[in-house]
Amino acid sequence: AAGVIQSPRHLIKEKRETATLKCYPIPRHDTVYWYQQGPGQDPQFLISFYEKMQSDKGSIPDRFSAQQFSDYHSELNMSSLELGDSALYFCASSLGRLTYGSNSPLHFGNGTRLTVT
Amino acid sequence: QQQVKQSPQSLIVQKGGISIINCAYENTAFDYFPWYQQFPGKGPALLIAIRPDVSEKKEGRFTISFNKSAKQFSLHIMDSQPGDSATYFCVHTGTASKLTFGTGTRLQVTL
Numbered sequence: 001a002a003g004v005i006q007s008p009r010h011l012i013k014e015k016r017e018t019a020t021l022k023c024y025p026i027p028r029h030d031t032v033y034w035y036q037q038g039p040g041q042d043p044q045f046l047i048s049f050y051e052k053m054q055s056d057k058g059s060i061p062d063r064f065s066a067q068q069f070s071d072y073h074s075e076l077n078m079s080s081l082e083l084g085d086s087a088l089y090f091c092a093s094s095l096g097r098l099t100y101g102s103n104s105p106l107h108f109g110n111g112t113r114l115t116v117t
Numbered sequence: 118q119q120q121v122k123q124s125p126q127s128l129i130v131q132k133g134g135i136s137i138i139n140c141a142y143e144n145t146a147f148d149y150f151p152w153y154q155q156f157p158g159k160g161p162a163l164l165i166a167i168r169p170d171v172s173e174k175k176e177g178r179f180t181i182s183f184n185k186s187a188k189q190f191s192l193h194i195m196d197s198q199p200g201d202s203a204t205y206f207c208v209h210t211g212t213a214s215k216l217t218f219g220t221g222t223r224l225q226v227t228l
Contacts, residue, residue: 111158
């Protein structure tokens with residue numbers, strides 16, 4: 001079965017550079033979520049999109065932006081990178097927006113490991 | 118602010134033993150409690166989930182027990198195997214369209 005595809009798998013950038021992470025959801029999934037996971041930390045919600053519109057916003061820095069395109073893939077754009085941005089970035093997708101009481105599972109990709117030097 | 122408190126932070130269990138991970142929550146509005154399993158270098162994956170109108174759910178060697186009055190739920194892994202070594206997160210959906218993860222429990226099953 002097709003899974004969530006993230007690219008690149010690894011990315012090394014210098015401070016103040018920009019980075020773009022891509023996410024291709026499972027076919028027919030219309031909702032995409034972005035999470036950031038620091039070393040030994042739990043995943044922190046950044047932002048989500050449903051039907052190409054922003055659905056919910058978490059602890060996403062102003063230096064980051066994201067969007068969902070017409071083919072439902074999503075991109076996370078990160079500018080003015082800081083050392084603290086080094087983390088695993090996960091994208092997840094679901095069929096339908098996660099709502100209160102919903103038991104729709106989120107399907108996670110294997111992440112992009114971003115290292116800022 | 119962490120709305121779900123997970124314990125222990127790490128756990129070492131011998132092969133064949135029982136692994137128990139606990140979560141305590143505060144918000145009674147939560148009504149869906151999934152557990153996610155994460156292997157090193159991989160994304161989290163849904164393991165098992167329960168609703169509070171059910172006190173227990175079992176899937177194979179994995180069982181969730183739910184105590185609504187105590188606002189606690191726990192994951193039991195029976196006959197733990199080395200392949201179960203991973204990080205386990207209790208999760209809640211709350212009232213927003215996102216998953217909020219607990220702090221995680223790193224389980225190591227030894228031979």
